[in-house]
């Protein structure tokens with residue numbers, strides 16, 4: 619944060635710091651951020667951190683440009699005026715919020731997570747630098763990495779999947795399988811961090827168009843109710859939901875097994891997922 623402030627200062631740009639985006643960012647944090655944005659007459663946002671600060675930044679931008687309260691924008695396509703110019707600087711390899719059109723905010727009164735989906739809330743510039751990810755502790759690396767894996771698997775078995783999203787999803791699965799363990803065990807391994815940054819970005823490319831499935835649907839609501847880490851909720855639910863999905867599109871799971879390094883089983887050309 620200090621480094622970025624210094625760069626802005628040297629460019630003669632005045633910055634106001636809002637450090638109020640908690641994990642599982644709430645409607646309260648968003649309204650606080652939007653109030654500061656208005657009061658300080660800001661005209662752009664730089665979001666620094668993992669999925670929570672980036673989701674919060676998008677939501678602050680929504681309220682700043684469109685008015686009302688963030689809860690008014692729950693759902694898809696309700697943001698009419700866009701958001702201020704947004705630069706996202708990502709420090710985790712998980713959510714892909716730096717480049718997606720989603721923001722997930724906890725409604726503190728209903729204790730649920732509100733997904734907000736709109737192409738207009740996509741960042742203008744997304745920075746993914748593995749140097750910024752080496753200081754993540756092992757538990758956060760594991761949780762965020764499992765979020766990335768879930769995005770890729772959810773997108774690969776989505777009924778909205780296309781050959782383009784398939785290519786991104788399957789490569790993401792391959793990279794997570796190959797590098798997540800190493801990134802958890804040796805956080806300073808820059809190659810593992812770099813490959814995980816590619817993996818989470820590719821998973822974001824996949825689910826930004828193919829969307830997600832039941833793992834996220836259930837994980838968001840457990841997370842909203844009990845304030846649990848998103849990636850951990852996904853990791854717990856992933857095997858159970860996919861055991862169910864597997865009945866419908868076994869050939870998709872054969873592809874996933876292959877991407878995860880499975881060599882011994884014959885891959886049958888199978889039925890379509892659709």
Ligand SMILES: [Fe+2]
Nearest residue numbers: 713765769848
């Ligand atoms: Fe996620």
